[in-house]
Amino acid sequence: MRALCTCRRLVIVLSALYLLCIVIATQKLYRLSNSNNIVAHVSRRNGPFLVEIWSKASIGDYLWGHILNGPSPTPNGPLMNSAQLTYKDINFSFKSGPGLVPASAPKNVTHLVIILNGRSEDKIEQARVWLDSMPAYEDLRTLAVILLGDEKCNNEWILPYLKKNGGSIDFVFVTYDSPLVDGESFYQWPLGVSVYRGFPNINPASLDLTYPREFTCNFLGTVYANSSRERLSKIINSSSRLQKECFMSGRDKWQPLESEQSRQLYLDTLLQSDLTLSPVGFNTECYRIYEALSLGSIPVVEDIMTPGGCDASSAASPLRLLKKMNAPMLYLKDWSQLEEVLESETLLSKEEKINRRKGAVRWYEEFKHSIKKIFVNVLRERWFDMRAD
Missing domain, CATH: 3.40.50 (Rossmann fold)
Known part of the structure; x- marks a missing residue:
């Protein structure tokens, strides 16, 4: 009987010790959790x-x-x-x-x-x-x-x-x-410019947008068989007027990198053109759109959806981001309309073309700043519980 009582007392003592350990551990976890919450709250408020x-x-x-x-x-x-x-x-x-x-x-x-x-x-x-x-x-x-x-x-x-x-x-x-x-x-x-091909970050202050440009329009790029680019090339080559007013330089094979000479030719051509023709590739959006705008050349873009899984349900597609931000571009449905576009260009005065160039460069700078704000504000709101500026 004495041994049985001793065992009971031992069980009671061990149970009490077990409960005490649970209480102590719970209090430690609570203090640690509360401390972490305080630290997180302070970090959200104070930064950086x-x-x-x-x-x-x-x-x-x-x-x-x-x-x-x-x-x-x-x-x-x-x-x-x-x-x-x-x-x-x-x-x-x-x-x-x-x-x-x-x-x-x-x-x-x-x-x-x-x-x-x-x-x-x-x-x-x-x-x-x-x-x-x-x-x-x-x-x-x-x-x-x-x-x-x-x-x-x-x-x-x-x-x-x-x-x-x-x-x-x-x-x-x-x-x-x-x-x-x-x-x-x-x-x-946004896709942005082709940094991987060496396209620079243009300083608007370095541009002279007032001098007459040599070409009404241009296209430099790879001309793929049975593509929109091939159709554009044929239309330009079939018109003496288009050949005279549009600088066209196509190549048969895509090159992943530019030489210093080909890069400079591209930059100079954009600077010498009031319009930059942008035929669709695998997607309507391409680097050329942003590159032209950065130099004050207005992109002429085919307003058509390319095959695939991109969102065709939106009334703004394709190029819904650029359309939402009112990018200064000209849209057409087929390159057969190019002659009409060039005819409209003859109606613009020198001052109107200069103002359009300045507007394109200004838009592109504001666009980059807007994307910066969107990016930073999403991080601040989603990660650091900070309201957007």
Whole structure:
């Protein structure tokens, strides 16, 4: 009987100790959680906030150099470049280069914007490697992606990586008229200029927009068989007037990079043309539109949807972002209307053309600033609980 009582007392003591441990642990967890909430609240209110930008696609250089106006990146380790920029209450840290891989990227990142290429299957596989590696970044709290999307808007591969679907991504900025754009998980992003081909960030103060331009219109680019570009080429070559007024330089094979000579020819031609012809490729949106506007040459664009999965349900498509922001462009449905466009040009005075050039350059600068505000405000609202400015 005495042994039984002793066992009962021992059980009671052990149970009391167990309950005491639970109470102590609960109090510690509560204090820790409350402390974290206080720290998070203070960080949201006070800033500044550190946001890493890791670029693995050419549009990353457009974001950093042309949209954010960040300084030129400098070498930082093997095959890696970096730069810093403070804008309002956010400190941006930019990294790029072939040496930037999941194994070499800093593991203590907390807020990350990663720029990925989803243009082709091989690029998508490389993007997947990055997104599959995100769980290894234990300090990562927020993740956004800027995606150079598929020209036919086939970007569904990224959906499982969204946080709402069990992944790591809070939201995505994606190029072209993707039907995924909803203002919550997806935002539309401009294609911009072809930084990867060496197109510079034009300083408007360096431009003389008052002198007469040599050409009414131009087209320089690859002429693919059975394409809109081939049709444009045939129409120009069949008209003596168009041949005289439009500078046309086509090539049969696409080249990924420009030589110094071909790049300068392109820049000079845009500067010498009142209009820049922009026939559709795989998508209506192309680098040429932004490049022409930056130099005061008005893009002449085919207002037609290209085949694929882009959003044709919107009345503003194609080019809905540019139309929403009232880009100064001329639209036509077929290149057979080009003669009429040139006829209208003869009715414009010198002063009207000069004002139009200045307006195009001014619009493009304001456009970049607007995209900058949209980008920063989305980060501030979604990540740091700060109201947009």
